[in-house]
Amino acid sequence: MPERVKTDMGGATAALDYDAELMLRVKEGDGASFGLLLEKHRSPVVYFLYRMVQNHAVAEELAQEVFLRVYRSRSSYEPTARFTTWLFRIATHLALNSLRDGKNERLQERLDRDSAEMPARQVADSRPSVEQKMVYQARLEEVRQAVAALPEKQRAAVLMHKYEEMEYSQIARVLRCSESAVKSLLFRAYETLRARLAHMA
């Protein structure tokens, strides 16, 4: 299958990504195409939401809602933008709502609980010492706290830029702002993160 195909939308030829093509098939009633989209985007969406809300259970619940909304919207879907732009717009919207919905008040509590629940990550040595594990956990905690302390939009922009490797233009479309606003958000966000995390070098 080609990664991109050309389609005619309203007279103007526009690039339509393969995901959008799959979504058009979902619109026509092809359930298998929805399965393919889910398979491809499940993890990126859950990870993005996890890093936004910093709670696994909440992130998975929100991701379910994201895919449910995608499925519900299938009949009205129009490929006016890249599929991932639309997908992450829904995800960001839900994450921001969740954070503003009073749930962020319990964020610190979650961070503490999740830190305890998270399995210890294997570092370079296959059997890390207790000290290495503690150092890793402390560093991880510091990263999570630094990201959590960012204003919501800056956080979303950094996560899409760093982990989803999105271009400024796509982040701008997801956040519904200008490209220069995204550059500004990212610049300020990385400035804050540098101030908090530069000592880790």
Add this chain to the structure above:
Amino acid sequence: MKCPIETRDSAELLLACCTRKLDAERTATLERHMEICPACREFASGQRAVWEALDAWEAAPVRLDFDRRLYRRIDREVSWWQLLVRPLRPTLVRQGLPIAAAACLVVVAGLLLERPASAPPAAEPQSAQVEAVQPDQVEHALDAMHMLGEFSYRVRGDAADSKM
């Protein structure tokens, strides 16, 4: 080269360089500049530290039952009507369709048979008259005919008597 730290646009280049998103040519130019610029060196070092710290932040794998839970929710969204009809669907497909087809045929046939009765507009007043006659009117008419018959019989009888 002008120091990238001084302008926002150029600082983006520096950011792109640190995040390995810049082409080789511009990366080389920036690296040459950084060798002589402590401010840019510090920026780059800090940004690389941030990048590596973020790299270390791995998310836990998605639970295995994620899809199952999602499809269950999707199924729950199916309307009550579909839920009502679903158990009957095999029966409807096997028996309902022929019944529906037969019903359609009956309706179509009824419509076709109905059409000639109302077709000729000239006959309409006559048939309407016939349809409008009530039973008591028929009774009156029969009485009148009977009386008329009796009257004509008596008239004929009187005429015969007068001839004799």
